[in-house]
Amino acid sequence: MHVTDYELFAVPPRWLLLKLETSDGLVGWGEPIVQGRLRTVRAAVEELVEVYLLGKDPLRTGYHWRKMYQGGYYRGGPVLMSALAGIDHALWDIKGKHYGAPVYELLGGHVRDQVMVHQWVGGDSPGEVASEAIERRNQGYKAIKMNATAEFAPLEPPSAVETARKRVAAVRKAVGDDLHVGVDFHGRVSKPMASQLVDALDPYGLMFIDQPVLPEHSELLESLAERTTTPIATGERFYSRYDFKPLLTNGAVSVIQPDVTHVGGITELRKVATMADAFDVAVVPHCPLSPVAFAASLQVVFASHNAVMQEQDLGLDDPTESVGLRYLDDPETFDFRDGYVARPPDPGLGIEVDEEYVRERSQAEVNWYNPVWHHEDGGIAEW
Structure with a gap:
């Protein structure tokens, strides 16, 4: 062959x-x-x-x-x-x-029968974010992730930190203590402001704080981790085991979030997860992408003891309304119940792509670029 x-x-x-x-x-x-x-x-x-x-x-x-x-x-x-x-x-x-055989069987066999997934929560005001968090909980999710801030200047007044705190506080009050809540800084925050935000959010029992600083400033993560009880996470903009190595050896993070689509695929994600296991670091793979990437990531998660949760943005709670799941022959391929996805039993990635639909949709114009944000002074902000 x-x-x-x-x-x-x-x-x-x-x-x-x-x-x-x-x-x-x-x-x-x-x-x-x-x-x-x-x-x-x-x-x-x-x-x-x-x-x-x-x-x-x-x-x-x-x-x-x-x-x-x-x-x-x-x-x-x-x-x-x-x-x-x-x-x-x-x-x-x-x-x-x-x-x-499913890929996870070729990686050593499954170590769990189901895995928790988390869903994104949008909204700008505390009320909007809290309302969407309640909706996610009612859809069956047990874990959500939200943004900490919009654009954030290198130096902000106390009111900006308070705005971020109120957003998180509103979500925690709305969903109670039984839901996992992760907060994504998205690398938007400078070193001095990251310290203030980490302190302000510490009381809310967060699942993790993600990307509190940009990957190019990862040496700062160790000092941030020392000042909070909240787990520090990063990894979606790291591209190999060699990028993750210093994070693990210096104890800077408690959670890593490699993306199976950016970190070299199933082969490298498996190696990153195994390496993290030696440092008692949890893996929560990043994956706001199509069902193909999601399926690939799940294969590693089901074979890796320390891969404890999986990101998705596919609307698994309602497959018939999901834009992304439409690319599969069976939009209900992923068995979602009570916040978990069941282990997929089928060979390979465990999915069948609807090739006719893929060809049809490939005729559309796909020309997406992320927004470029600016600060009040006209300088470029992190998106």
């Missing part, structure tokens, strides 16, 4: 899907994407597949990962690792289908 062909489909809202074909008729799907850099990643996927993969045995997943990673003198980073990730998803999908 060898890889014979591939196709890439840009589909709304901002996703890039990869189809790999083999000589014996097996097909694998993956999701190689950097949101807002779709065309760049597409070019990287084309280069990697055409230079390294066409005509090769798809079952050699580890070898192909290393060759595509190490074969280039310049390696790593969001574009190359995301391109590699999507290819890796598709290879594992083919491998699982070839052996008639």
Whole structure:
């Protein structure tokens, strides 16, 4: 068996899907994407597949990962690792289908029967965020994540910190103490303001504070962790085990959030999770993407003891109304009950993509870029 062909489909809202074909008729799907850099990643996927993969045995997943990673003198980073990730998803999908087993069985077998998922909560005012949090709870979710702030200047008056505190306080009051609440700083906050916000939010029993500072300032995480009882999390903008290594060795984080679409795929996410397990660090994979990426991430979660929760933004509580789940032959593929998703039993990634619908939607214009925010003085703010 060898890889014979591939196709890439840009589909709304901002996703890039990869189809790999083999000589014996097996097909694998993956999701190689950097949101807002779709065309760049597409070019990287084309280069990697055409230079390294066409005509090769798809079952050699580890070898192909290393060759595509190490074969280039310049390696790593969001574009190359995301391109590699999507290819890796598709290879594992083919491998699982070839052996008639879910990918998690090929990774050592499942360590749990279901996994908790968390859902995003939007809204600007404390009342809006609290109302949406209540709605999520009523939909069956036991864990939610929300933004701490909008744009945040390097130095803000006490009123800005108080606004963020009131948003979190309103959510905690609305849903009580039985719901997990994570707060995402999104890297929007400077070092001095991060310290103040961490202190202000400490009383609310948060699941974690995510990205309190930008990845390029990760050396500051250790001092932030020392001043709060709230777990510190980061990881969605880290791209390999080598990026995560210093976070683990210096004890800076209690939770890491690698993204299976940016961290080099199933192969590398599994290695990152195993490495984190040695430091008693929990893994909550980042995944606000399509059901292909979600399915790939779940395979690692079900095989990894310390992968304790999974992000999703698919509206699993109501599959018939979900925009993302429409890309599957069966939108109810993921069995969501009481805040958990059951272990998927089918081979490969455990999904069947609706290729006809993918082709139809790929005719739409997909040209998403994240907003560029500005401070009052006209300077560029972090989004």
